[in-house]
Amino acid sequence: MGKVMPLSGNYAVAYAVKAVDVDVVAAYPITPQTAVVEKLAEFVANGELDAEFLHVESEHSALSAVVGASAAGARVFTATSAQGLLLMYEIMHIASSSRLPIVMGIATRAISAPINIWCDHSDFMAASDTGWIMFMALNAQEAHDLIIAAYRIAEDPRVSIPVAIGYDGFVVSHTLEPVDVIEKEEALEYAPKRVSRPTLDPDRPVTMGSLASPDWYFEFRVQLQDAIENSRETISEALREFKRRFGREYREVDDFYTDDADVVIVSMGSTTGTALVFIEEARRSGMKLGLLNIRLFRPFPEVEVVKYLENAKAVAVIDRAVNAGSSFVGPLYSDVVVSAFKKSLDIPIVNYVTGLGGRAVVKSHIEFIAKHAYSLVGKKMREVKKHYSFIGVRE
Amino acid sequence: MSAFTIASIPREELLAPGHRMCQGCGAAIVMRHLLKALGKDIIIAHATGCVEVTTSLYPETAWRVPWIHVAFENAAAVASGIEAAVKALKRKGLMNPEKKVKVVAIGGDGGTVDIGLQALSGMLERGHNVLYVLYDNEAYMNTGIQRSGATPLYAWTTTTPAGKVWRGEWRRKKDIVGIVRAHGIPYVATVNFAYISDFYVKLRKASEIEGPTFIHAYAPCVPGWRYEPHLTVKIAKLAVQTGIWVNYEIDRGSFRVTTPVPKRLPVEEYLKTQGRFAHLMKEEVELIQKLVDEDVDYINKLAGSVVVGPVERK
Numbered sequence: 052m053g054k055v056m057p058l059s060g061n062y063a064v065a066y067a068v069k070a071v072d073v074d075v076v077a078a079y080p081i082t083p084q085t086a087v088v089e090k091l092a093e094f095v096a097n098g099e100l101d102a103e104f105l106h107v108e109s110e111h112s113a114l115s116a117v118v119g120a121s122a123a124g125a126r127v128f129t130a131t132s133a134q135g136l137l138l139m140y141e142i143m144h145i146a147s148s149s150r151l152p153i154v155m156g157i158a159t160r161a162i163s164a165p166i167n168i169w170c171d172h173s174d175f176m177a178a179s180d181t182g183w184i185m186f187m188a189l190n191a192q193e194a195h196d197l198i199i200a201a202y203r204i205a206e207d208p209r210v211s212i213p214v215a216i217g218y219d220g221f222v223v224s225h226t227l228e229p230v231d232v233i234e235k236e237e238a239l240e241y242a243p244k245r246v247s248r249p250t251l252d253p254d255r256p257v258t259m260g261s262l263a264s265p266d267w268y269f270e271f272r273v274q275l276q277d278a279i280e281n282s283r284e285t286i287s288e289a290l291r292e293f294k295r296r297f298g299r300e301y302r303e304v305d306d307f308y309t310d311d312a313d314v315v316i317v318s319m320g321s322t323t324g325t326a327l328v329f330i331e332e333a334r335r336s337g338m339k340l341g342l343l344n345i346r347l348f349r350p351f352p353e354v355e356v357v358k359y360l361e362n363a364k365a366v367a368v369i370d371r372a373v374n375a376g377s378s379f380v381g382p383l384y385s386d387v388v389v390s391a392f393k394k395s396l397d398i399p400i401v402n403y404v405t406g407l408g409g410r411a412v413v414k415s416h417i418e419f420i421a422k423h424a425y426s427l428v429g430k431k432m433r434e435v436k437k438h439y440s441f442i443g444v445r446e
Numbered sequence: 447m448s449a450f451t452i453a454s455i456p457r458e459e460l461l462a463p464g465h466r467m468c469q470g471c472g473a474a475i476v477m478r479h480l481l482k483a484l485g486k487d488i489i490i491a492h493a494t495g496c497v498e499v500t501t502s503l504y505p506e507t508a509w510r511v512p513w514i515h516v517a518f519e520n521a522a523a524v525a526s527g528i529e530a531a532v533k534a535l536k537r538k539g540l541m542n543p544e545k546k547v548k549v550v551a552i553g554g555d556g557g558t559v560d561i562g563l564q565a566l567s568g569m570l571e572r573g574h575n576v577l578y579v580l581y582d583n584e585a586y587m588n589t590g591i592q593r594s595g596a597t598p599l600y601a602w603t604t605t606t607p608a609g610k611v612w613r614g615e616w617r618r619k620k621d622i623v624g625i626v627r628a629h630g631i632p633y634v635a636t637v638n639f640a641y642i643s644d645f646y647v648k649l650r651k652a653s654e655i656e657g658p659t660f661i662h663a664y665a666p667c668v669p670g671w672r673y674e675p676h677l678t679v680k681i682a683k684l685a686v687q688t689g690i691w692v693n694y695e696i697d698r699g700s701f702r703v704t705t706p707v708p709k710r711l712p713v714e715e716y717l718k719t720q721g722r723f724a725h726l727m728k729e730e731v732e733l734i735q736k737l738v739d740e741d742v743d744y745i746n747k748l749a750g751s752v753v754v755g756p757v758e759r760k
Binding site for chain 1: 486487488489491492498499502503504505507509510511512513514515516517519520522523524525526527528530531532533534535537538540541545546547564565567568571572
């Protein structure tokens with residue numbers, strides 16, 4: 052085991068990137084991600100990490116540069132937030148469809164306008180259709196651990212898909228926590244560098260990024276869908292092996308008190324911690340509440356999610372993003388509802404959007420959500436009048 | 447290297463036949479000779495554009511060297527990443543440190559002077575050991591001849607048509623070499639394949655110099671410039687003979703015109719070969735002549751002597 056250090060989420064990520072001995076880092080500063088890049092620059096400057104550090108002129112170039120580096124066979128890292136992620140959006144699709152094992156950290160933040168540097172999941176959710184494997188870490192330790200796991204998953208020849216690790220801006224990225232830091236030797240034993248993919252090499256010329264006509268394009272996209280679907284087993288395996296080696300267990304979802312719960316709250320990111328504190332108190336006063344934390348967001352763990360909702364009489368899904376004008380409003384809500392519908396779960400599943408632009412999500416919000424969802428117990432989905440509401444917003 | 451002759455051109459073709467570039471395509475000539483000049487030990491990062499789509503139609507490829515295309519605006523950033531990877535992998539013993547690899551970025555004028563300018567500036571400023579080659583056909587030819595920042599004055603394009611109000615493009619061509627040289631990189635040069643020895647010598651020099659280097663290659667476009675395919679090399683030659691295009695290099699700060707033109711032909715000789723200038727009136731031709739005269743004066747000033755001479759009327 053490594054040593055325990057007080058680290059912010061950003062620093063915890065940087066220590067993980069150092070531990071897996073990346074070869075190329077390219078990143079551009081943006082709040083709240085910046086400290087990751089600063090720390091990595093410090094590691095390279097001090098000779099603690101032997102990597103090429105590219106001071107790129109934009110996030111678009113950051114991801115483009117790591118695409119190039121990964122195609123040439125290097126282990127790579129980049130990180131961003133909000134507008135930076137949107138600038139990368141074009142290249143995110145290309146990275147996944149090119150099947151490059153890139154790893155990225157996302158310190159989640161609201162999207163402009165108005166410009167706002169604080170936490171929500173708008174950026175993370177905007178990337179949800181890019182074909183990346185996506186995790187959301189609950190805290191600094193998890194951010195550290197999942198970055199290391201991400202390299203093992205991404206570089207597995209059965210997967211070969213980029214992986215993004217989200218962690219809540221400021222709440223996780225800037226909060227100091229004791230973090231058990233994994234040392235380089237252990238990290239590389241768990242996630243050895245694997246270059247099983249074809250690379251750009253004059254001795255074995257390959258053409259990458261071809262033009263594919265209607266005769267071929269479809270098959271490329273289907274292969275990506277198949278690969279991300281098939282990655283589930285490799286992901287579970289990587290997380291089980293992580294537990295065996297390092298003792299910390301990470302599952303696709305975490306369930307708390309779902310066995311006998313009337314109402315299950317589904318949440319992702321730091322809201323889960325707040326919800327858990329409330330639920331434990333509510334349980335003592337007789338409210339049978341359960342909680343489901345979504346750690347793996349893509350591929351969406353629908354089987355695991357439904358498993359913990361099956362016995363519930365109502366489900367409250369908390370989102371920190373809005374897909375304005377959609378039939379679902381909250382993006383996490385849409386995945387939960389579709390998963391439930393596929394198993395014919397006819398219970399009220401309701402969406403609560405909260406904490407946009409860094410507005411604090413506090414216990415009283417969770418209490419309101421829980422009580423409101425409780426009022427729906429006994430109803431069927433079609434009897435629910437309003438499927439979403441905004442919590443903590445001015446009237 | 448000054449002893450370079452046509453006989454010195456390597457026989458081996460690294461651009462495979464069967465690509466889909468047009469008959470008479472200037473960019474195709476640039477690519478073929480670029481590959482012959484640089485040889486096999488390269489990795490190419492290619493911007494979206496005519497050459498990219500016509501050479502990489504899956505499941506075939508015209509590239510006998512490692513080649514990657516990612517997007518339109520980022521060839522320089524992708525090349526930066528490849529170069530950084532090669533450097534890191536060699537240093538860390540993950541790649542043979544003796545291995546010869548030169549990273550080459552290729553973009554058209556749209557991908558370089560417009561949408562890719564920021565990534566190019568970043569790559570130049572960071573000092574990557576990358577040769578960037580701009581093949582300039584003076585418009586967005588791949589999407590169907592729309593004007594770019596490199597389109598010359600009065601040229602017809604589909605977005606600068608000659609009508610009752612518009613007279614074709616009304617702005618002058620962006621000085622991309624001026625922008626590039628402002629980054630203080632070790633080597634910048636213009637090349638024109640009608641002067642093939644000069645082309646080879648410069649490509650090889652740019653490839654051998656450590657650090658960012660830039661080649662601006664002239665690339666006539668048959669459908670975009672509206673001329674018959676057999677005229678490509680003739681038009682390329684006229685570009686130099688009229689002073690519209692000047693072959694020069696800036697080698698570690700020292701400026702030199704590599705194709706002196708003692709007596710220039712009038713620009714009209716060049717303009718009249720191409721349908722994109724067919725709508726020009728006498729006064730417009732005269733204005734282009736005046737502007738080219740000014741450009742030539744500036745070039746001669748930089749050269750310190752008259753290397754591109756005055757116009758000689760027939």
